[in-house]
Amino acid sequence: MAKKIESASDVSDSRSKLLEHVSQLPHLPGVYRYFDVNGQVLYVGKARDLKKRVSSYFLKNLSSPRIAMMVERIDRMETTVTRSEAEALILENNLIKALKPRYNILFRDDKSYPYLKISNEATPRMMYYRGAVDKRHRYFGPFPSSWAVKESMQLLQKIFLLRTCEDSVFQNRTRPCLLHQINRCSAPCVGKIDSDAYLADIENAEQFLRGKQSEILKNLEIKMYDYSARLEFENAAMVRNQMAALSKVLHQQGMETSGDADLDIIAVVVEGGRACVNLAMVRGGRHLGDRSYFPNIFDAAHGSIGGEIEAEVMEAFLAQHYADQYIPSQLVLNVELDAPELMLAIMEQCGHKIYCIYQPQEQKRAWLEMAVKGAHLALARALSEQGAQQMRTRALVDVLDLEVEKLDELRIECFDISHTQGEATQASCVVYENHAMQSAQYRRFNIKDIVGGDDYAAMKQVLQRRFEHFSLKLDQSETLEEGKEPDARRKMPHVVLIDGGKGQVEIARQVFVEYGLDLSLIVGVAKGEGRRVGLETLVFVDGREPKELGKESAALMLIAQIRDEAHRFAITGMRAKRAKARQTSRLEEIDGIGPKRRQRLLTRFGGLKGVEEASVEDLMTVDGISRALAEEIYQRLR
Known part of the structure; x- marks a missing residue:
């Protein structure tokens, strides 16, 4: 008993020291870290005002059960003052990656995205690239996957015939390679195209990646007519072919939109104890695909997070993902955030304004719906795994x-x-x-x-x-035969x-x-x-x-x-x-289906089973069946 009283006294002393520490915190930006009695890091957070933010954890009524559980375990605290909230954001995410605190929402650090690179040379080369960015060259992206980069490279090869070969190969060619023969390269290595024309193609390719396709088409049209006026019909035909290839690509790109928008679409879905963040990237007006993330948001020993979990996950993703990544000026989100401090810190770090769009229209709305659906599908796959069950x-x-x-x-x-x-x-x-x-x-x-x-x-x-x-x-004395399993x-x-x-x-x-x-x-x-x-x-x-x-x-x-x-x-x-019991058709139970309409349905689809398998559009082909009635039949038979 004496040991228990001493333990309770120690806990009381520890909490008193902690609250005293909180009362002495400055009104400055910084990062705070909570530790338990064993010295394990519980949580890492940032704040514009350390004293206000940390004090809020020790209120009597906390909205989140997860936070309340964590606060009960805090034994001591450490803080680091920074010059700005942007510096606090960077330090916070570095500490989260290094310490992996138990109560933080953690995203795996696998955000190495690929780029499309155009080298800064006399005869620039187009290539796939992943790694640190060198300012001497031009980079386009990031792309959500290597497939998106390679697909874009294939498009540029078809339209602008850019070289992709290594410098060692390029400098030692004596005749055009196979890519030139299949109209995928203009063969600058052997002088099949002059330097100015090739650089013009490079410029057009860069404009294409920036979403300025209409301007490219106008310039090519002017160039084609100029060649024709000078009776250079072979060159005019080459430009015409470029225009045709570009037009065909633009027609096939169902994900194209007008303008040169760079934006990210982010959808958060939480179900069944797991969360999925689906990130779709649009660069130069072209949708480049998406990628799904599954953050670690639940403590196995204590159940799930409560409260507005979608907003928490979204905030954690923005803070961790964009700490060292390119961030476009527009973010289309399916969860509304009330985190002005976080957005100000991200804008201070990246150096430009960021607009969060929560109710997009037209094409952006379609993209957001696709991202939400993608998150649902990815989460369903994850939840279907045996481990998840x-x-x-x-x-x-x-x-x-x-x-x-x-x-x-x-x-x-x-x-x-x-x-x-x-x-x-x-x-x-x-x-x-x-x-x-x-x-x-x-x-x-x-x-x-x-x-x-x-x-x-x-x-x-x-x-x-x-x-x-x-x-x-x-009487529960019934016995089973030896080796026999119970019913x-x-x-x-x-x-x-x-x-x-x-x-x-x-x-x-x-x-x-x-x-x-x-x-x-x-x-x-x-x-x-x-x-x-x-x-x-x-x-x-x-x-x-x-x-x-x-x-x-x-x-x-x-x-x-x-x-x-x-x-x-x-x-x-x-x-x-x-x-x-009735020995009658289930169609009789549906209001609006009399004997004549029932007979038409059964005749049209060859029986009740055929009616059950018919779609709403199929049902509407029967005389007297409106869309509303077809939808009612479809739902009732299922």
Whole structure:
């Protein structure tokens, strides 16, 4: 006991010294670092005003659970004063890369982007380049991938016939190479083009990379007519071919836009305990592709970050990514930021104004939508990996404080009720085990002898039928033959998910009390506004307070996955049962589909299966089917 009192006293002394340190901080820009009792770095941050920023961490009410958890662990602090916030930004990111603090949002340092380089020589060469920039040469980019650079080089070769060979090869050629023969190089190495004409092609290529394609076409047209006026028809034909190649390329470039804009499009998406940042680059008005990043934003031992996580991730990306990278004057973002200090620091560092666009129009809007979709797809791929599924299982065990020795053995059963206006009521039970849905163990329960539409009575009946074998009032002395596995229905789950709010959960509590079962197993999933994933609330019956985990929670992502599978399984069973009972077409259930229209649909598509597989546009081809009705049919049959 004496040891505990001494430990508490030490903690109190440490916190007092820390608060005293905070009170003595200057009102100057700088970087602060928090450490725990073991000397491990917890967090690195920058501030325009060190005293104001650091003091904000020690307020009574912190909006972020992650920050509150971190503040509890702070034992001491170090600060470094800088001359400006821009210097603080650079120092902060250098320290984040070196120290990898536990509570910072960390991006992998793999931002070495390739460039397209045009050398500063008498006969300039075009080449792929990655590394430090040398001011003697001209660089265009950065490009999001090596493919984007090489694709741009191929375009320039087709249009402007620039050389790409090494200097040692160029200086020793005696006849044109194969590239000249296939019209990809003008062969300046052997004098097939004079120096002034080649330099003019270099200038046009640079203008093309800067997005000034219309000016290039006008100049080439003037040049072509000038050659024609001087009766130099061969040269005029060469320029004409250049114009044709450029026009064809511009026509094929679906990602082209007018103007010479340089901008970055950045989309942040957070789901299932992970975040994805998708960065798309536009240089000279040309969309050059995108790249996805997956920051480390969650502490495995403590769950997920709370609060406005998208804004936090966006701020961290801007600070870390552009600390040593070219930043264009326009950023198109899908998350609105309230971080004027950060943007001022970045502008001070790069030396030019930066405009953040949150509601883009026309082409920029299309690019942002593509970036958001790309982030969703990349995140879906990442979440589908086995490791991600195990991470979600671990997160759920931590959130619910489950005592499970092996994660593979965690068993979750989810129950849902489905019917149509009280008809064909069915309950479903789906099983999650070994980090995956176990479809072989799914069960359906036909609900009988209840008032139609009484979900509470249906839930009570299915739970009684499922768990009556586990009642403590029954004799539990049944034994299995040696070496024989127990029936899956004889396994007691670690979690019983109820798709519903307090009412359904209360029914489950009554059943468990009747059978003498552990109430802590019951977890209700109350739907959020608009049934959107991320807004659900977990409801308990053993005295625990409800929990709202947020859409960034890996645990909630797993719960939503299991809940949705139970709903799907219940609906498919209910529809099959209802169709069998009625022995009529599902088309009869849709308002606006009478006998004539139903007959036309079945004749047009060869039966109900064909109607189910038809798209909205296909359905609209049937006489009497409007778009609204086609969309209704499409949704109802799915």
